[in-house]
Amino acid sequence: MTLNVRERADTIGTLRHISVFAMETLARWVPTTPELEAKIVLGRHIWEFAQHADGLGRRTHELRAAMHYSPAPTDPYVAILEEWRALTATADRIGTLYDAIIPDLDARYAAYLAATDVFLDEPSVRIVERNRADLPRMIEESRALRKERPELAASPAAAAMARRLAACTEYVSFRAPVGSTAERLA
Amino acid sequence: MSAPLHPRLDPACFGEPAARDERFTVVDIWHDCVNLPDGHPEKAQEFFHRQMNEEAAVLENAARSLWEFPDADWDLRMWLARQCADEARHTENYRRLFVSRGGRLGQYPVLGFQYRILGKVHTLIGRLAVQNRTFEADGLDAVTHAITEAREAGDDELAAVYDAQQADEIVHIRFANEWIKREAARNPRALIAMGQALALAARGFQQTFDREGSRVSKYGVAEDLRTQAGFSPEEIQDFVVITEHRRAIARQDAG
Numbered sequence: 177m178t179l180n181v182r183e184r185a186d187t188i189g190t191l192r193h194i195s196v197f198a199m200e201t202l203a204r205w206v207p208t209t210p211e212l213e214a215k216i217v218l219g220r221h222i223w224e225f226a227q228h229a230d231g232l233g234r235r236t237h238e239l240r241a242a243m244h245y246s247p248a249p250t251d252p253y254v255a256i257l258e259e260w261r262a263l264t265a266t267a268d269r270i271g272t273l274y275d276a277i278i279p280d281l282d283a284r285y286a287a288y289l290a291a292t293d294v295f296l297d298e299p300s301v302r303i304v305e306r307n308r309a310d311l312p313r314m315i316e317e318s319r320a321l322r323k324e325r326p327e328l329a330a331s332p333a334a335a336a337m338a339r340r341l342a343a344c345t346e347y348v349s350f351r352a353p354v355g356s357t358a359e360r361l362a
Numbered sequence: 363m364s365a366p367l368h369p370r371l372d373p374a375c376f377g378e379p380a381a382r383d384e385r386f387t388v389v390d391i392w393h394d395c396v397n398l399p400d401g402h403p404e405k406a407q408e409f410f411h412r413q414m415n416e417e418a419a420v421l422e423n424a425a426r427s428l429w430e431f432p433d434a435d436w437d438l439r440m441w442l443a444r445q446c447a448d449e450a451r452h453t454e455n456y457r458r459l460f461v462s463r464g465g466r467l468g469q470y471p472v473l474g475f476q477y478r479i480l481g482k483v484h485t486l487i488g489r490l491a492v493q494n495r496t497f498e499a500d501g502l503d504a505v506t507h508a509i510t511e512a513r514e515a516g517d518d519e520l521a522a523v524y525d526a527q528q529a530d531e532i533v534h535i536r537f538a539n540e541w542i543k544r545e546a547a548r549n550p551r552a553l554i555a556m557g558q559a560l561a562l563a564a565r566g567f568q569q570t571f572d573r574e575g576s577r578v579s580k581y582g583v584a585e586d587l588r589t590q591a592g593f594s595p596e597e598i599q600d601f602v603v604i605t606e607h608r609r610a611i612a613r614q615d616a617g
Binding site for chain 1 (some may be wrong): 380381382383384386414418421422425426428429432436439440443444446447449450451453454457467477
């Protein structure tokens with residue numbers, strides 16, 4: 177069974193929340209990351225996440241939710257995001273972003289495409305496809321950075337975070353169905 | 363713990379510094395930079411290195427505003443995010459130019475004033491007025507002069523970098539001008555915060571550069587570009603009067 181319109185809005189909105197969170201995290205890190213080359217790559221990728229969030233946020237309005245509707249993910253997923261943002265070592269920031277967060281986001285985009293009706297939900301599909309197309313380039317740019325600054329290549333935190341993200345399969349806090357008791361009480 | 367500050371500077375005008383790696387020596391006042399005379403063989407290289415750091419500072423300021431003002435209009439946040447990417451690209455441009463022409467990162471001291479001054483401005487309208495509408499707009503005048511110099515010297519690579527950068531800077535100044543005008547119409551009291559920010563920044567700038575550094579004011583106002591960047595004819599005329607006054611003082615000091 178595919179996602180209904182309400183569930184699509186919740187999922188697209190949650191993906192927007194994650195993109196905004198990533199944009200803000202990189203913005204927070206830029207002044208506090210000492211290595212100039214890392215600062216440059218993070219600074220460029222702020223704009224990538226902003227564009228992803230913008231496209232997703234415009235789509236939520238077309239799915240009968242508010243413009244830029246951005247519900248928070250489930251608590252376990254939020255906890256991982258908060259821990260990610262708190263990292264201070266540049267190698268961990270770079271490693272977790274490009275080896276854990278972005279590949280995981282790509283997997284969640286892929287899961288959305290598998291779960292929706294690609295014909296009835298074509299506008300969402302196009303937005304998600306465009307966002308996904310940026311991700312390999314961002315990872316490739318991080319590889320060039322780590323080639324130039326090899327000391328940034330080893331991140332003890334990255335593999336552990338990738339595992340935790342993979343285990344966190346439920347990340348959307350779906351609203352109760354329309355007309356349900358839960359919705360009437362909300 | 364607060365970072366040390368040059369004793370000549372007023373801590374009320376300077377916040378914490380942005381992070382720089384161990385290759386860089388960050389100084390607080392212009393006098394402690396390597397200020398080479400015109401015609402010196404390292405003049406251009408020192409400029410690329412200094413400008414690389416200044417572009418990084420603008421990136422850091424835009425990023426900090428994006429992070430610290432999560433409730434700002436989404437459209438404005440998008441522009442700040444775009445500015446981050448542009449300034450990161452400008453930083454990289456100068457880094458590549460500098461390194462490809464034989465430079466070593468950290469070869470010269472760099473200033474930290476832009477990020478530190480903006481750290482004492484706590485309103486978004488103040489940040490945009492100081493960073494985009496003042497520092498960036500002054501840079502617009504300078505880069506116009508630099509494009510001409512690079513072309514005259516036959517340095518097409520450099521002229522192309524300046525030309526692309528100038529187009530980006532116009533965008534940054536324009537979005538700030540447009541947002542400030544809307545905000546002032548919506549909430550006229552915001553203009554008080556803007557005035558306070560500009561006064562604080564002027565004090566910090568003056569302390570950083572002192573009379574000696576401020577004397578390097580040799581560019582006229584790029585009137586057409588400022589029009590494209592959203593300044594009104596009256597504002598541009600004010601800039602012309604102020605700039606000509608500064609240049610007259612500089613000529614007088616130079617004897």
